[in-house]
Amino acid sequence: MGVRTLxxxxxxxxxxxxxxxxxxxxxxxxxxxxxxxxAAAALVDADDAFDAAGAGRAGVDLARxxxxxxxxxxxxxxxxxxxLARCPGFAVVAVDFGELAPCLSLAAAFRLRLAVRRSQVxxxxxxxxxxxxxxxxxxxxxxxxxxxxxxxxRAATRLARLRARVSVVRARSAPPSAPLDMEWWCEVSDGRGx
Amino acid sequence: MSAFACVVVPYFLAAAVERVEPGLRERPLIVVxxxxxxTRVVEVNAPARVLGxxxxxxxxxxxxxxxxxxxxxxxxxxxxxxxxxxxxxxxAVSPRIEDAGPGVVHVDASGLEKLIGDATAVGRxxxxxxxxxxxxxxxxxxxxxxxxxxxxxxxxxxxVIDAGREREMLAGASVALLELxxxxxxxxxxWGVRTLxxxxxxxRDGLVARLxxxxxxxxxxxxxxxxxxxxxxTPPPFYQEAQGVDWEIDTLDAxxxxxTPVLERLCARLAAGHLAADVLDVDLRLVSGEHHQRRVPLAxxxxxxxxxxxxxxxxxxxxxxTAAVVGVAVTAQPVRVVAGxxxxxxxxxxxxxxxxxxxxxxxxxxxxxxVGAPQLVDSHxxxxxxxxxxxxxxxxxxxxxxxxxxLTGDVNGDTLALRRLRPPRAIEVEWSDxxxxxxxxxxxxxxxxxxxxxxRLSGDWWDVDGWARxxxxxxxxDGTLCxxxxxxxxxxxxxxxxxx
Numbered sequence: 001m002g003v004r005t006l007x008x009x010x011x012x013x014x015x016x017x018x019x020x021x022x023x024x025x026x027x028x029x030x031x032x033x034x035x036x037x038x039a040a041a042a043l044v045d046a047d048d049a050f051d052a053a054g055a056g057r058a059g060v061d062l063a064r065x066x067x068x069x070x071x072x073x074x075x076x077x078x079x080x081x082x083x084l085a086r087c088p089g090f091a092v093v094a095v096d097f098g099e100l101a102p103c104l105s106l107a108a109a110f111r112l113r114l115a116v117r118r119s120q121v122x123x124x125x126x127x128x129x130x131x132x133x134x135x136x137x138x139x140x141x142x143x144x145x146x147x148x149x150x151x152x153x154r155a156a157t158r159l160a161r162l163r164a165r166v167s168v169v170r171a172r173s174a175p176p177s178a179p180l181d182m183e184w185w186c187e188v189s190d191g192r193g194x
Numbered sequence: 195m196s197a198f199a200c201v202v203v204p205y206f207l208a209a210a211v212e213r214v215e216p217g218l219r220e221r222p223l224i225v226v227x228x229x230x231x232x233t234r235v236v237e238v239n240a241p242a243r244v245l246g247x248x249x250x251x252x253x254x255x256x257x258x259x260x261x262x263x264x265x266x267x268x269x270x271x272x273x274x275x276x277x278x279x280x281x282x283x284x285x286a287v288s289p290r291i292e293d294a295g296p297g298v299v300h301v302d303a304s305g306l307e308k309l310i311g312d313a314t315a316v317g318r319x320x321x322x323x324x325x326x327x328x329x330x331x332x333x334x335x336x337x338x339x340x341x342x343x344x345x346x347x348x349x350x351x352x353x354v355i356d357a358g359r360e361r362e363m364l365a366g367a368s369v370a371l372l373e374l375x376x377x378x379x380x381x382x383x384x385w386g387v388r389t390l391x392x393x394x395x396x397x398r399d400g401l402v403a404r405l406x407x408x409x410x411x412x413x414x415x416x417x418x419x420x421x422x423x424x425x426x427x428t429p430p431p432f433y434q435e436a437q438g439v440d441w442e443i444d445t446l447d448a449x450x451x452x453x454t455p456v457l458e459r460l461c462a463r464l465a466a467g468h469l470a471a472d473v474l475d476v477d478l479r480l481v482s483g484e485h486h487q488r489r490v491p492l493a494x495x496x497x498x499x500x501x502x503x504x505x506x507x508x509x510x511x512x513x514x515x516t517a518a519v520v521g522v523a524v525t526a527q528p529v530r531v532v533a534g535x536x537x538x539x540x541x542x543x544x545x546x547x548x549x550x551x552x553x554x555x556x557x558x559x560x561x562x563x564x565v566g567a568p569q570l571v572d573s574h575x576x577x578x579x580x581x582x583x584x585x586x587x588x589x590x591x592x593x594x595x596x597x598x599x600x601l602t603g604d605v606n607g608d609t610l611a612l613r614r615l616r617p618p619r620a621i622e623v624e625w626s627d628x629x630x631x632x633x634x635x636x637x638x639x640x641x642x643x644x645x646x647x648x649x650r651l652s653g654d655w656w657d658v659d660g661w662a663r664x665x666x667x668x669x670x671x672d673g674t675l676c677x678x679x680x681x682x683x684x685x686x687x688x689x690x691x692x693x694x
Contacts, residue, residue, distance in 0.1 A: 020673060020674045020692060020693055022610075024694035025610055025694065027611075028609070028611045037541060039541035039542075039543075040541075040543055040586040047613070048614075049613040049614050049616070049691075050568070050614070051612040051613070051614050051691065052568035052570060052579040053570055053577070054609070054612050055568075055611070056568075057609065058609035058611065059609075062567060062568045062569065063569075063586070064567075065567060065568065066553075066566070066584045067565075067567065067568045067581065068556055068560060069560065069565075069581075070564070071564065073560075076560050080556055080559055080560060083552055083555050083559070087548050087549065088542075088545070088548065089542055089543050089545060089549070090544060091541055098613070147669055147675055151646070156644050156645065157646055158646050159646050159667040161610065162693060182608070184608045184609060184610035184611070185608060185610060186609075186667075
């Protein structure tokens with residue numbers, strides 16, 4: 001089980017980290033792998049923060065992605081995640097809690113774990129802190145290590161990439177591996193030209 | 195091969211009632227009309243006929259002969275649904291059928307030998323399809339509709355009349371099979387005409403002179419000749435099933451006991467036509483005389499009664515009726531579902547039934563406008579996206595392997611994601627040396643460490659909702675990497691999103 005293959009079927013994976021630490025890019029990568037392989041995926045978006053255009057450019061097959069917008073309601077997001085976790089057939093169900101992580105009791109986390117084990121859904125939870133506790137089979141933490149800009153040092157012309165360190169803080173089936181340095185490039189959107 | 199088949203439901207009104215209440219099939223049943231105490235029997239089933247009950251005796255007389263009789267009235271909608279169900283069953287065998295009255299359907303069987311087999315096989319298929327929608331029928335097959343109709347009334351499940359031998363094979367049948375009116379039946383009885391052979395042997399001119407056009411028609415029927423054109427039946431654009439009860443239903447569990455069989459009958463009819471329902475219109479007749487009407491759009495075309503009931507129940511829980519229910523009618527708008535098979539190496543998709551239920555529950559939870567597959571709008575406007583119906587199965591079918599291969603091609607796998615703020619948050623920006631120097635929001639001030647921009651974007655300038663903005667990517671003093679934008683029309687700065 002590695003950082004690059006987040007989201008194993010029948011298990012809960014947690015991604016924790018603060019803003020601009022690359023955690024959302026990590027989540028989008030999991031969605032991209034699932035949808036480009038022809039499978040269906042779901043995103044429960046508690047903060048309504050999903051950038052569909054950017055995800056499409058990053059390679060997510062949007063037609064295979066179910067987007068559930070919860071309008072900043074954490075309770076709705078939890079219930080939606082519970083519904084989707086019990087529906088077999090989704091390769092990945094991603095739950096993006098954003099900055100305000102809800103309180104999830106240990107019993108609720110284990111109930112969720114049983115649900116995904118039965119449905120063989122890979123549940124990926126993103127938030128600012130860990131909430132599933134021992135219910136998660138894998139938990140990773142992202143920390144920003146640097147931001148690169150193109151152009152002279154004092155007069156940057158374009159954001160180039162974000163560098164981050166991804167550490168495994170919990171891995172049930174394997175000992176925690178060494179931190180992995182990752183980087184995500186800032187794509188050139190339509191309006192900004194190449 | 196016979197040209198026509200005729201499907202007949204014996205004692206049709208009783209069969210329509212038994213279709214709604216299958217438990218009555220083995221019990222003596224009478225269908226009555228009128229108001230007590232002057233109710234009259236209009237139809238009886240086979241067990242009641244054995245006990246000597248027959249129309250048009252009064253209900254009191256019938257009960258005197260058989261005290262354990264069960265009596266029912268047959269509502270118009272139940273009879274109409276039964277008629278349509280029988281026609282749907284016939285349509286499953288041949289696309290060209292004729293509605294020949296309650297409980298009788300003529301089927302054009304020409305050419306079916308290539309699909310189904312000989313005449314007996316066609317007859318058995320019709321019996322099987324009719325049984326699937328709740329009827330026990332008899333089928334006759336012959337070169338003409340008239341001969342097929344008489345053959346169907348001979349009592350056997352399937353009767354085949356050989357071509358050219360209609361007169362010979364039907365000669366021994368009773369003239370009562372022609373459904374004569376009482377006056378004509380008495381006249382023929384007075385003449386001593388008991389069988390079709392005897393009727394066919396009468397001189398045609400003499401019959402016309404004595405009975406007029408009726409005599410001519412009877413002679414044609416006895417000879418197995420068709421004189422009337424075939425009126426092909428066109429199915430209606432919707433399917434309806436209904437049921438009423440004599441008591442009041444005030445709980446959803448009790449309503450389930452009534453609504454589930456209705457949905458099962460509806461699904462059996464849809465299955466006969468190889469169709470699925472796209473939308474359900476549920477009409478609950480209330481004890482107050484009002485109607486509680488709900489339209490339940492199914493997230494995916496369905497032909498499964500259990501899944502339909504789940505969706506209807508969710509809708510009724512959200513919008514309960516205002517009074518007790520005494521009748522229900524469900525109308526389904528049918529769509530043809532294209533059957534597909536997934537590839538051996540393709541990932542599994544959510545089952546249609548599970549997906550429809552989950553989508554409906556999610557729509558009830560967060561609102562129907564907040565669930566679906568994101569679809570990009572053809573516009574340069576930032577965050578131009580809408581939601582469409584989520585149907586991954588259709589995507590898999592529409593895209594061939596070449597497209598799937600193209601999708602796995604050149605895409606930058608490690609792209610930095612943006613977390614959007616919806617709506618964008620208004621901020622204050624301090625400006626220095628033609629670049630943002632500091633950003634303020636929520637009462638806090640953040641120093642801009644590095645910035646890149648501006649990226650000038652505009653669009654729809656020819657329309658009332660034109661837009662123009664300058665975008666900056668900024669790294670703040672707390673490490674946050676943001677996209678901020680200046681609305682050039684209003685001069686207001688916004689926090690558009692955070693790179694994450």
